[in-house]
Amino acid sequence: xxxxxxxxxxxxxxxxxxxxxxxxxxxxxxxxxxxxxxxxxxxxxxxxxxxxxxxxxxxxxxxxxxxxxxxxxxxxxxxxxxxxxxxxxxxxxxxxxxxxxxxxxxxxxxxxxxxxxxxxxxxxxxxxxxxxxxxxxxxxxxxxxxxxxxxxxxxxxxxxxxxxxxxxxxxxxxxxxxxxxxxxxxxxxxxxxxxxxxxxxxxxxxxxxxxxxxxxxxxxxxxxxxxxxxxxxxxxxxxxxxxxxxxxxxxxxxxxxxxxxxxxxxxxxxxxxxxxxxxxxxxxxxxxxxxxxxxxxxxxxxxxxxxxxxxxxxxxxxxxxxxxxxxxxxxxxxxxxxxxxxxxxxxxxxxxxxxxxxxxxxxxxxxxxxxxxxxxxxxxxxxxxxxxxxxxxxxxxxxxxxxxxxxxxxxxxxxxxxxxxxxxxxxxxxxxxxxxxxxxxxxxxxxxxxxxxxxxxxxxxxxxxxxxxxxxxxxxxx
Amino acid sequence: xxxxxxxxxxxxxxxxxxxxxxxxxxxxxxxxxxxxxxxxxxxxxxxxxxxxxxxxxxxxxxxxxxxxxxxxxxxxxxxxxxxxxxxxxxxxxxxxxxxxxxxxxxxxxxxxxxxxxxxxxxxxxxxxxxxxxxxxxxxxxxxxxxxxxxxxxxxxxxxxxxxxxxxxxxxxxxxxxxxxxxxxxxxxxxxxxxxxxxxxxxxxxxxxxxxxxxxxxxxxxxxxxxxxxxxxxxxxxxxxxxxxxxxxxxxxxxxxxxxxxxxxxxxxxxxxxxxxxxxxxxxxxxxxxxxxxxxxxxxxxxxxxxxxxxxxxxxxxxxxxxxxxxxxxxxxxxxxxxxxxxxxxxxxxxxxxxxxxxxxxxxxxxxxxxxxxxxxxxxxxxxxxxxxxxxxxxxxxxxxxxxxxxxxxxx
Numbered sequence: 001x002x003x004x005x006x007x008x009x010x011x012x013x014x015x016x017x018x019x020x021x022x023x024x025x026x027x028x029x030x031x032x033x034x035x036x037x038x039x040x041x042x043x044x045x046x047x048x049x050x051x052x053x054x055x056x057x058x059x060x061x062x063x064x065x066x067x068x069x070x071x072x073x074x075x076x077x078x079x080x081x082x083x084x085x086x087x088x089x090x091x092x093x094x095x096x097x098x099x100x101x102x103x104x105x106x107x108x109x110x111x112x113x114x115x116x117x118x119x120x121x122x123x124x125x126x127x128x129x130x131x132x133x134x135x136x137x138x139x140x141x142x143x144x145x146x147x148x149x150x151x152x153x154x155x156x157x158x159x160x161x162x163x164x165x166x167x168x169x170x171x172x173x174x175x176x177x178x179x180x181x182x183x184x185x186x187x188x189x190x191x192x193x194x195x196x197x198x199x200x201x202x203x204x205x206x207x208x209x210x211x212x213x214x215x216x217x218x219x220x221x222x223x224x225x226x227x228x229x230x231x232x233x234x235x236x237x238x239x240x241x242x243x244x245x246x247x248x249x250x251x252x253x254x255x256x257x258x259x260x261x262x263x264x265x266x267x268x269x270x271x272x273x274x275x276x277x278x279x280x281x282x283x284x285x286x287x288x289x290x291x292x293x294x295x296x297x298x299x300x301x302x303x304x305x306x307x308x309x310x311x312x313x314x315x316x317x318x319x320x321x322x323x324x325x326x327x328x329x330x331x332x333x334x335x336x337x338x339x340x341x342x343x344x345x346x347x348x349x350x351x352x353x354x355x356x357x358x359x360x361x362x363x364x365x366x367x368x369x370x371x372x373x374x375x376x377x378x379x380x381x382x383x384x385x386x387x388x389x390x391x392x393x394x395x396x397x398x399x400x401x402x403x404x405x406x407x408x409x410x411x412x413x414x415x416x417x418x419x420x421x422x423x424x425x426x427x428x429x430x431x432x433x434x435x436x437x438x439x440x441x442x443x444x445x446x447x448x449x450x451x452x453x454x455x456x457x458x459x460x461x462x463x464x465x466x467x468x469x470x471x472x473x474x475x476x477x478x
Numbered sequence: 479x480x481x482x483x484x485x486x487x488x489x490x491x492x493x494x495x496x497x498x499x500x501x502x503x504x505x506x507x508x509x510x511x512x513x514x515x516x517x518x519x520x521x522x523x524x525x526x527x528x529x530x531x532x533x534x535x536x537x538x539x540x541x542x543x544x545x546x547x548x549x550x551x552x553x554x555x556x557x558x559x560x561x562x563x564x565x566x567x568x569x570x571x572x573x574x575x576x577x578x579x580x581x582x583x584x585x586x587x588x589x590x591x592x593x594x595x596x597x598x599x600x601x602x603x604x605x606x607x608x609x610x611x612x613x614x615x616x617x618x619x620x621x622x623x624x625x626x627x628x629x630x631x632x633x634x635x636x637x638x639x640x641x642x643x644x645x646x647x648x649x650x651x652x653x654x655x656x657x658x659x660x661x662x663x664x665x666x667x668x669x670x671x672x673x674x675x676x677x678x679x680x681x682x683x684x685x686x687x688x689x690x691x692x693x694x695x696x697x698x699x700x701x702x703x704x705x706x707x708x709x710x711x712x713x714x715x716x717x718x719x720x721x722x723x724x725x726x727x728x729x730x731x732x733x734x735x736x737x738x739x740x741x742x743x744x745x746x747x748x749x750x751x752x753x754x755x756x757x758x759x760x761x762x763x764x765x766x767x768x769x770x771x772x773x774x775x776x777x778x779x780x781x782x783x784x785x786x787x788x789x790x791x792x793x794x795x796x797x798x799x800x801x802x803x804x805x806x807x808x809x810x811x812x813x814x815x816x817x818x819x820x821x822x823x824x825x826x827x828x829x830x831x832x833x834x835x836x837x838x839x840x841x842x843x844x845x846x847x848x849x850x851x852x853x854x855x856x857x858x859x860x861x862x863x864x865x866x867x868x869x870x871x872x873x874x875x876x877x878x879x880x881x882x883x884x885x886x887x888x889x
Contacts, residue, residue, distance in 0.1 A: 117688050117788040118812075140694075162637045173635060175644065176612045191862050196786035198812050199598065199609055200648060201839035201857040202885060203867050207611065207644030211637045228694045251545040257568050257665035259547075297741075300734045355633040358546045387634035388546075427635035435638075442638055443628075450627045451640045453873040457866065469639065 003405060004433050006053060006467045009099035013079060017056055020079060024057060027069045032107060034058040043084065043102050048092040048434055050404055055082065055096035062107040064182060064190060064220040070103060071218065072188025080463050083214035085126065085157030088149040090351050091432030093160060093213050097467055105156045108220060111135045118196050119226045120179055125156030125219045132224060141226035144171035147428065148337050159219050161430035162211035166262040169386035171227060175210040180223035183209060186459040196223060208454060213430050214465045216458035230295035233261065235332050236305050238312050239286030239319030243267060246288035247361035249315040250385045256311055258304065263386035264291040264336050270380040277342030280335030281328065283319040290385060291336055339382045348398035350407045351391055353429035354418030358388045367417045368392045375410035389427035390418065416441055431469045439471060449476040483508045485528040491535040493626055493657045499531055500655060501624025509882045512651030514554055514590030517579040518597055522650055522884045523855050524847050533592050536657055539563060541632065548615065548632050550660040553592030560591060570666040573610045574601030574768060581770040581780065582844060592656045598648035601768045602699035605691055605809050611647030613662045619646065619654035622875025632660050651881040652889055653874040667729030671739040672755040672763060673746065677721035678702065681791040684811035686749040688787050690726045691810045693745060695738035699727035699764055702807040707772040713763050715753045727764060770815065772806050778817045779824035779845045785838030787811030793836045801825045826853045856885050
């Protein structure tokens, strides 16, 4: 049995379910309110599928005002609310509670304004990540954060987890790319933070809200920065006989003053699975593969890739190959972006998201391998090497409860090791329910208390996504 | 065990001692002025406090790993020391911290790392690289209860818990006393080129700057300086022009910088870029922008306005109808430095009234203490945001002892 608890539901709320549903029906028109069991079943879990829970109801508002009305009502009645974007959370961030409603933003997907001069777009928070870039592509712009789930995941969810992606080595993560938010607080108040200007007038609330996993308010609109597309871009593949050599090569590239758009790493098991899935043309006889992408004009790309190749030579690469065509570049990236799905086809997996300082990369990989071996699991490593964000995928059988529990223990041990090496529990997936009880590994009681006091500023009753991020025991509520 | 906090100046040499002092102040509800090295002491609302707690003796670069692009320093470390160390390794603080000291009548290079983050004043490269707050990876500090806490860490990506580190950026010491800061650093460009256009009106210059930053050439600085201020640069081509100057900067590897500059020149042909500065001249020019050379040696009030670039020139035009002003635009027009005549309110009423129509916000950077005490130095916030700000302050500093009133009354 999965060991993480949602906490005991409030029997008084469960007893009043029918009345609550009647009230909600007055606030949100029929297609936006799901009460039947089958409908709610769709929302019982997210991408951390080991955990499931049927909520009281699912509310899908279509305006900020509807969100406000629902939250005000829930606030008055002390009903918990679990926000949800597309449900792609890998940490159980959108896992419902039995005594909570799920508030989803899937009907708020519009692009409200594109401002080329000031290079911003205002969008509703339920829009998918990729749809933002698609909406501004004809004007030559894109939205930079690009999590692997970008076809499905929503901007609102990205804001909740301060999502990154492959390109964030150069372009930063969500917090670096959002200029303004419209947010509804738990008591229904609608607040605008930021604007089409670049910095905050008083306190900067954006970084508090971005990455707060839906615990401070519901973001309904955002103004995002648009980046002009580069003249061109191209990946190269560098294959090495050891992870150590690949890690040293990454450090060598950065030490030379080059910050590529992306440096992605795959180990042998990951290379094989991804190549089999996407026919990406990866070398199959290497222990570690780097995908290094650079941008610029044709001459700049050639010059940068030449320099990177010179650096890589020092670490004796087994394979060095520059993409020869747009089609090949697309295949190379398809293999990487589809990695989680590809591995999902051969096995269930438990995806970790620890971060380590770059200099500890070889040590961390050895430790990940050692820990998984001790738990008798195969592991595939795929990660953003430029910023030390590891994604070990622990391969296990999800239908075996004993294996699941063992996988969770194994994962926790990997994350503990990441913290010991000077890193952190999660780089871009969030804490959610999954890593909630590990927070004391990284933070002292005083550190956590200060964060929890901030939660109470926005949501004094702890009604918004309350079972996440902070251990259930010993919470500082005021 | 805590006693009474002595009045006067305290410069603890350890975080533990600093926490102890703050705890004493909290116990006795004694307000304290939180200070780094004091270079921006003359900015903001004057703090009414009998005691000063300075981080100036917490001065040490505690960690630097060039291959990880990370540096950590105690809060009182002079930011120039960090910049020098990074430069030795071909790296830099990409947000280009503004050196306000000289424009406030002080010496250059006095700012502390903590002060740079606490004010979040970023330089011209902000349009490409982000603000000071975007480069913060972790912070250690002491809250208004006297409790030491940390947030973030030393890795590039981190969503473990709330991002208190970045939220402390721009909080002017009113939430916590920062004691150690970890920043992301980036490689310094090998080559810098600057295109100069002369005699453009404000509106045309902003148009040119927005066009430039909307290209794929990664323009890393844009500034437009009105004619009476332009002659203060030491670049002789600017002085000789006797006209407004509009500067556009490209930084990259040498080949790429040259290629991009020539492509950009074609794009900007309508604005007649007539001078191209090489790396050395570019660096001198932009270091003068960074230290606001245009406004040094003056005591006239100086405002810093943040606005959408497309509305900047019009805003300035309207303010100029009633106030005698001199203006510098940075961030492709998104940042307006505005020097006004000496009036009793430093032009606050007119500036804020005009801003209300345009959106954006204004901070009074330079003015007499009496003026700063009597008006809103920082942009007044909408009531809901003000209420939230007061609650956030209380979450860090429940008895209100850290820089009380520095930003807003009660905050």
